[in-house]
Amino acid sequence: HEKIDIFKPDTHSHAEFGEAKSVRYLLYDVNPGEGFNLRRDVFMRVANLVKLLNEDEPWVLVLPPWGRLYHWKSQDLNQIKVKWSTFFDLASIREHIPVIEFEDYLKVMGEEVVEEIYYLQRYKEGWTNGKWEEKMDIRECIDRVPYQKDENDKWRGWFFGYENVYAKKFACLSVQSEAGNMKSFLMKNTTSRSVMLERAEQVIHGQYSEFSSMFWIARRSMVFAKHLRDIGDEFRKEYLDSTDENDETILSNWPEMKKNHGDAKGGPYLSVHLRRKDYLYAHKEQVPSLKYAAKQIKELLKKNKLKKVFIASDCDENDFETLKDGGVAIIDQWIAAHARHFVGTYVSTFSFRIQEEREILGFDPETTFNRLCSESEEECEQPSKWKIVY
Numbered sequence: 531h532e533k534i535d536i537f538k539p540d541t542h543s544h545a546e547f548g549e550a551k552s553v554r555y556l557l558y559d560v561n562p563g564e565g566f567n568l569r570r571d572v573f574m575r576v577a578n579l580v581k582l583l584n585e586d587e588p589w590v591l592v593l594p595p596w597g598r599l600y601h602w603k604s605q606d607l608n609q610i611k612v613k614w615s616t617f618f619d620l621a622s623i624r625e626h627i628p629v630i631e632f633e634d635y636l637k638v639m640g641e642e643v644v645e646e647i648y649y650l651q652r653y654k655e656g657w658t659n660g661k662w663e664e665k666m667d668i669r670e671c672i673d674r675v676p677y678q679k680d681e682n683d684k685w686r687g688w689f690f691g692y693e694n695v696y697a698k699k700f701a702c703l704s705v706q707s708e709a710g711n712m713k714s715f716l717m718k719n720t721t722s723r724s725v726m727l728e729r730a731e732q733v734i735h736g737q738y739s740e741f742s743s744m745f746w747i748a749r750r751s752m753v754f755a756k757h758l759r760d761i762g763d764e765f766r767k768e769y770l771d772s773t774d775e776n777d778e779t780i781l782s783n784w785p786e787m788k789k790n791h792g793d794a795k796g797g798p799y800l801s802v803h804l805r806r807k808d809y810l811y812a813h814k815e816q817v818p819s820l821k822y823a824a825k826q827i828k829e830l831l832k833k834n835k836l837k838k839v840f841i842a843s844d845c846d847e848n849d850f851e852t853l854k855d856g857g858v859a860i861i862d863q864w865i866a867a868h869a870r871h872f873v874g875t876y877v878s879t880f881s882f883r884i885q886e887e888r889e890i891l892g893f894d895p896e897t898t899f900n901r902l903c904s905e906s907e908e909e910c911e912q913p914s915k916w917k918i919v920y
């Protein structure tokens with residue numbers, strides 16, 4: 531079973547670690563309230579942790595099936611146990627680290643089990659003396675945790691909708707840490723074949739922030755699945771006169787792809803990410819009315835000498851048909867990422883992911899780091915420019 535071929539021959543082979551070190555599996559999950567695009571950010575942190583672990587031991591990251599997402603409202607679609615390959619190109623991710631789908635992990639284990647779970651939580655006492663200090667300690671659980679021991683001493687909880695899965699060990703771990711610093715904890719304090727970090731969003735990027743190449747390597751490896759890109763490309767061609775050849779947005783294998791700002795021209799359209807729903811009350815000071823959004827869009831079209839606009843939105847009118855909600859959102863992002871000029875919504879991670887995609891494609895940052903303003907803002911601060919680093 532261990533021989534499942536997820537280690538690319540050119541990265542880490544089992545032999546490199548000697549026969550004594552058998553493969554270990556890292557699982558993780560995120561607070562159920564978090565949206566798709568924040569989850570992608572958490573993936574990057576955990577992926578880089580696995581990258582670091584692989585310097586010393588062969589670890590494989592188990593990709594947490596998508597499902598039960600707060601924003602995925604289409605009722606008639608079966609939206610749990612959704613594989614990562616539905617949305618992402620696993621071969622591209624494997625150029626960075628070894629990964630495996632949860633279903634395949636269960637097959638490898640031969641039993642529906644996770645050996646140990648650490649439920650990450652904050653420190654009860656908060657930050658002491660106001661300064662950040664890296665630390666982690668096994669502590670009593672602060673919140674009521676969604677895992678309980680059954681009569682056979684098996685820990686039961688939500689394992690992505692797989693009902694028979696259980697854990698052998700469970701503990702709460704208070705953390706104030708960069709993801710990368712979990713490495714020594716895992717190597718010193720755990721020995722089981724599989725370890726799960728629950729509430730993985732508790733660890734931060736740290737030195738692997740947007741400003742470092744490590745962040746961007748993980749980000750670049752998250753290539754969208756080809757079947758979704760194809761739908762987006764078809765749409766661009768048919769309705770927006772946009773092709774990669776004309777727009778200079780040809781995607782190559784990410785480790786070889788290195789673009790300069792301004793290399794990409796983009797399709798002859800303006801793209802807008804117009805976030806509505808919860809943002810209408812959560813960020814009401816910074817989110818425009820539809821009328822004011824239309825006014826800004828008209829001005830931008832004129833200024834950029836463009837005639838067409840592509841609007842990605844979570845507004846109710848969208849007809850999602852039979853595509854899964856996550857799939858539609860990816861196609862929206864893909865199309866928005868290929869426009870000559872982009873304007874997003876204040877602090878939306880959905881907009882941030884589009885901006886990163888445009889950095890990878892090589893757009894001039896002036897065409898990327900923009901957002902819509904609300905009529906009530908006196909000063910409409912534009913997003914910071916998180917430029918790609920190689």
Ligand SMILES: C[C@@H]1O[C@H](OP(=O)(O)OP(=O)(O)OC[C@H]2O[C@@H](n3cnc4c(=O)[nH]c(N)nc43)[C@H](O)[C@@H]2O)[C@@H](O)[C@H](O)[C@@H]1O
Nearest residue numbers: 563564565566567568601842843844858859862878879880
């Ligand atoms: C700070 C963060 O704010 C977050 O929202 P935010 O950033 O907009 O970004 P997301 O976390 O992705 O949440 C928005 C979700 O709404 C849908 N959605 C938003 N915009 C569009 C769009 O243009 N087209 C389509 N098709 N779908 C869209 C999509 O399912 C997406 O995952 C919270 O969800 C996070 O958990 C976190 O708290």
